[in-house]
Amino acid sequence: MQTADVIIVGGGIHGCSTALHLALRGLKPILIEKDYAGRHASGVNAGGVRQLMRHIAEIPLSIRSMDIWEKIQDLVEDDCGFDSHGQVLVAEDESELAPMRDRVAELNLRGFNHEELIDAKELRRLVPAVAESCPGGVVSRRDGAANPAQTTTAFRRMAERRGARIIEGVRVDTVKRDGGHWYVTAGSEVYSAPVLVNAAGAWGGKLAAMLGEPVPLEVVAPMLMITSRVPTFIKPVVILRGRKLSFKQFENGTVMIGGGYLGRAYPDTNETDLDWTQLKNNARTVWDLFPIMREATIVRAWAGIEAKMPDDIPVLGPSRKHDGLFHQFGFSLHGFQLGPGTGDTMAELIATGKTNISLEAFRPDRFETADIGDKHEH
Amino acid sequence: MSFPESLHAAYDVIVIGAGPAGLAAAATTAEAGLRTLLVDENSAPGGQIYRAITTSPLKNSSILGKDYEAGNDLVHTFEKSGADRLAGCTVWSLDRERVVGLSCGGEARLIKAERVIIATGAMERPFPIPGWTLPGVMTIGAGQTLLKSSGLIPSGRLALAGQGPLLWLYAAQILRAGGHIAAIFDTTPLANYISAAPHLPGFVFSPYWIKGLGLIREVKRVVKIVTGVTRLEAQGKNKLQTLVWEAGSRTGSIDLDVLMLHQGVVPHVNLAMAAGIKHEWDDIQLCFRPVLDESGNSSIKGIMIAGDGAGIGGAESAAERGRLAAIDTVANLRPDALAQIPSRDNVRNRLAQTMRGRAFLDHLYRPSKVFRIPQDASTIVCRCEEITAGEIRASIAIGATGPNQLKAYRRTGMGPCQGRLCGLTVTELMADERGKSPEEIGYYRLRSPVKPISLAELASIPQDETAIKAVVRG
Numbered sequence: 001m002q003t004a005d006v007i008i009v010g011g012g013i014h015g016c017s018t019a020l021h022l023a024l025r026g027l028k029p030i031l032i033e034k035d036y037a038g039r040h041a042s043g044v045n046a047g048g049v050r051q052l053m054r055h056i057a058e059i060p061l062s063i064r065s066m067d068i069w070e071k072i073q074d075l076v077e078d079d080c081g082f083d084s085h086g087q088v089l090v091a092e093d094e095s096e097l098a099p100m101r102d103r104v105a106e107l108n109l110r111g112f113n114h115e116e117l118i119d120a121k122e123l124r125r126l127v128p129a130v131a132e133s134c135p136g137g138v139v140s141r142r143d144g145a146a147n148p149a150q151t152t153t154a155f156r157r158m159a160e161r162r163g164a165r166i167i168e169g170v171r172v173d174t175v176k177r178d179g180g181h182w183y184v185t186a187g188s189e190v191y192s193a194p195v196l197v198n199a200a201g202a203w204g205g206k207l208a209a210m211l212g213e214p215v216p217l218e219v220v221a222p223m224l225m226i227t228s229r230v231p232t233f234i235k236p237v238v239i240l241r242g243r244k245l246s247f248k249q250f251e252n253g254t255v256m257i258g259g260g261y262l263g264r265a266y267p268d269t270n271e272t273d274l275d276w277t278q279l280k281n282n283a284r285t286v287w288d289l290f291p292i293m294r295e296a297t298i299v300r301a302w303a304g305i306e307a308k309m310p311d312d313i314p315v316l317g318p319s320r321k322h323d324g325l326f327h328q329f330g331f332s333l334h335g336f337q338l339g340p341g342t343g344d345t346m347a348e349l350i351a352t353g354k355t356n357i358s359l360e361a362f363r364p365d366r367f368e369t370a371d372i373g374d375k376h377e378h
Numbered sequence: 379m380s381f382p383e384s385l386h387a388a389y390d391v392i393v394i395g396a397g398p399a400g401l402a403a404a405a406t407t408a409e410a411g412l413r414t415l416l417v418d419e420n421s422a423p424g425g426q427i428y429r430a431i432t433t434s435p436l437k438n439s440s441i442l443g444k445d446y447e448a449g450n451d452l453v454h455t456f457e458k459s460g461a462d463r464l465a466g467c468t469v470w471s472l473d474r475e476r477v478v479g480l481s482c483g484g485e486a487r488l489i490k491a492e493r494v495i496i497a498t499g500a501m502e503r504p505f506p507i508p509g510w511t512l513p514g515v516m517t518i519g520a521g522q523t524l525l526k527s528s529g530l531i532p533s534g535r536l537a538l539a540g541q542g543p544l545l546w547l548y549a550a551q552i553l554r555a556g557g558h559i560a561a562i563f564d565t566t567p568l569a570n571y572i573s574a575a576p577h578l579p580g581f582v583f584s585p586y587w588i589k590g591l592g593l594i595r596e597v598k599r600v601v602k603i604v605t606g607v608t609r610l611e612a613q614g615k616n617k618l619q620t621l622v623w624e625a626g627s628r629t630g631s632i633d634l635d636v637l638m639l640h641q642g643v644v645p646h647v648n649l650a651m652a653a654g655i656k657h658e659w660d661d662i663q664l665c666f667r668p669v670l671d672e673s674g675n676s677s678i679k680g681i682m683i684a685g686d687g688a689g690i691g692g693a694e695s696a697a698e699r700g701r702l703a704a705i706d707t708v709a710n711l712r713p714d715a716l717a718q719i720p721s722r723d724n725v726r727n728r729l730a731q732t733m734r735g736r737a738f739l740d741h742l743y744r745p746s747k748v749f750r751i752p753q754d755a756s757t758i759v760c761r762c763e764e765i766t767a768g769e770i771r772a773s774i775a776i777g778a779t780g781p782n783q784l785k786a787y788r789r790t791g792m793g794p795c796q797g798r799l800c801g802l803t804v805t806e807l808m809a810d811e812r813g814k815s816p817e818e819i820g821y822y823r824l825r826s827p828v829k830p831i832s833l834a835e836l837a838s839i840p841q842d843e844t845a846i847k848a849v850v851r852g
């Protein structure tokens with residue numbers, strides 16, 4: 001039997017970040033990953049590092065993350081491919097702009113200033129290719145994008161260097177609690193620690209249910225496409241509100257097209273199917289809005305397996321059922337940016353017993369009551 | 379050319395690839411009355427072996443050989459069968475629901491079938507020697523395509539290097555067409571003659587024995603042959619100028635305009651892998667091949683693979699494997715029509731005959747490690763992203779454990795070729811470096827589109843998705 005201070009289930013950006021931050025606080029974590037670190041959502045996502053349009057409850061975590069992203073090289077000795085050319089939310093007409101105005105005003109009242117309302121002129125300066133008729137939008141200037149696989153791999157590597165044990169290729173099958181200790185069986189080994197972190201991503205719901213704390217998690221497969229190279233025409237990441245679209249041009253000219261269209265997920269076999277009837281809609285939106293893209297070719301497409309909660313915010317924080325159990329999953333298609341700051345927060349919570357960041361909105365038992373909070377689109 | 383009006387919204391059978399396997403399969407299912415569609419990206423049927431069989435400018439059949447003419451029979455039988463054919467049409471996706479993504483003349487469609495038979499054949503094994511990316515260095519497969527479809531033979535000083543039946547066939551075809559070959563560098567490892575020897579009896583009874591020996595003799599009469607070659611390096615500033623070679627202790631160099639490389643073919647797995655079909659490592663043929671039952675059923679219900687895509691067997695066995703897949707399809711979808719098509723036993727027997735001698739060829743032409751796993755650090759492995767063997771080894775040293783992890787370090791396999799030109803090399807190099815088997819290391823996870831599709835084509839898929847409704851059989 002192998003013992004540690006903390007056992008983390010899952011080697012996505014969240015598990016790896018928590019492992020690194022625990023190790024930096026002098027604790028000895030063991031991270032167990034059934035495939036390899038970054039194999040799933042954390043390695044194949046769109047790489048969007050976005051504070052823009054976050055649920056209010058997520059903003060403090062998102063800001064804490066952003067502070068880390070801006071010094072990511074210092075933390076993991078890898079630039080993670082991070083750039084910050086901003087993220088822009090485009091309003092296609094006045095009716096879309098009005099709620100954006102309200103939202104920015106509300107954020108300002110609460111003391112958050114990262115989202116900034118922009119007019120048509122500034123929009124065109126930031127995104128010259130956008131249609132003339134768009135009246136404005138919102139920009140978050142510190143936002144940007146990073147390379148997801150490179151990032152998760154860098155966190156994994158640094159966690160190991162700082163003393164975490166990373167075990168890949170074995171799945172956690174059973175978990176028992178006895179005399180204040182968790183006993184975790186994975187492969188032919190048993191691991192034991194007083195603290196357990198469920199960072200199992202799309203499989204987090206299964207693990208939570210096994211521990212007697214079920215949550216309504218849906219396993220989904222968001223899809224992305226990459227085009228051939230086109231002339232450089234866009235720096236920031238662009239998001240649309242009305243029609244589903246997100247858009248990012250890389251330095252080499254290729255463009256990533258996303259927007260949250262879903263394929264089919266088979267979490268038991270790690271497989272996904274692309275749904276081209278959905279991706280077709282994605283292509284049509286691009287065709288309509290960006291004439292410059294009409295000559296482009298789709299060279300690659302893929303999907304990742306991701307957890308989605310009914311209210312689109314994660315399950316995060318201490319279990320309401322067991323001592324020594326913490327959840328960190330259910331990031332609902334936007335958990336990549338949150339990885340660095342959430343790991344830091346979790347490590348703080350585990351090491352010191354408290355954190356200044358309110359995790360109330362993320363309680364695992366919030367779904368037991370009828371009120372699941374206001375539905376938030378992203 | 380775009381989609382014809384007569385195209386149905388769904389088919390009983392879609393056959394992908396119009397080589398011998400695909401032609402035979404589609405003809406057989408159509409003869410049994412199943413609504414069949416044969417799709418191929420070339421404008422004329424024939425596949426690689428019978429490329430341009432109906433359109434080749436080389437009317438003189440003595441150049442391409444008698445075997446090439448065998449393709450005519452397959453094409454005629456197919457044309458009489460009543461199957462629909464989409465020529466010049468690219469298949470860019472296939473999923474486990476058997477929805478096939480097609481593009482043709484700037485438009486795309488999604489069409490569903492009860493059965494899909496993949497007959498996309500083989501592709502040439504990568505041949506990563508130093509300098510293989512220089513202009514002037516090409517593959518024999520590419521050379522043969524030019525010869526068959528346009529009657530072109532390379533101009534300037536030409537040498538061939540590598541091994542395998544196709545090398546000798548192409549050399550003979552070049553000579554017959556009036557071309558000149560300065561030298562052939564035979565990379566067949568000398569030890570292979572010993573490991574192949576036990577399989578010789580089977581080979582002696584195969585049709586390849588006489589034909590193969592005849593070809594080699596025909597070529598050897600006029601071309602200088604260097605055997606037992608152990609190292610090749612193409613050199614030149616902006617294009618190929620010199621080939622430097624070693625054969626054991628002998629060394630030399632030769633000035634060239636064109637160098638053509640070939641070390642055998644391997645199953646073209648991209649579409650099958652993207653569909654999610656299970657594959658395994660074949661340690662004799664040194665490639666991944668799909669896990670199939672005797673009829674060609676894959677790990678996904680309703681998707682079959684026939685021909686060289688199922689494991690290399692050559693043209694004659696490909697046609698028989700196409701028929702076997704078709705018979706299984708008919709047995710499942712329209713059993714009362716089985717009497718109208720060849721019996722399973724007959725086809726099985728013929729298949730066994732055509733496979734005689736295969737073991738000998740597999741062992742004799744098993745390529746040497748030095749030509750599969752680049753030894754020089756500076757040799758390019760991934761041509762799209764220009765990643766060298768040295769860079770891959772360095773990535774392994776800092777934690778890359780397999781081809782998919784390597785993408786995060788080097789973007790290998792993420793360019794337009796989708797790993798066709800580097801996949802096997804990367805798997806074998808990583809296996810070698812990490813002391814694991816290629817099976818353990820695995821291959822790139824492939825996804826559709828397996829061929830690029832334009833944004834315009836994708837946007838053109840009709841809104842009304844009758845196309846993917848279940849097929850109604852009449």
Ligand SMILES: Cc1cc2nc3c(=O)[nH]c(=O)nc-3n(C[C@H](O)[C@H](O)[C@H](O)COP(=O)(O)OP(=O)(O)OC[C@H]3O[C@@H](n4cnc5c(N)ncnc54)[C@H](O)[C@@H]3O)c2cc1C
Pocket residue numbers: 009010011012013014015032033034035036037038039040041042043044045046047048049050170171172173199200201202203204207221222223224303304305306328329330331332333334335336337338
């Ligand atoms: C296509 C796509 C695009 C996206 N785009 C963005 C974006 O632009 N910006 C953004 O912020 N977010 C984005 N996301 C969301 C983001 O990727 C995820 O929210 C985030 O990566 C979740 O990280 P994780 O560590 O919780 O989960 P994961 O990365 O899924 O990690 C969980 C790990 O746990 C392992 N595991 C599960 N069960 C067990 C077990 N029993 N034993 C051992 N190991 C186990 C799994 O193998 C997995 O590796 C996107 C997601 C997808 C799929």
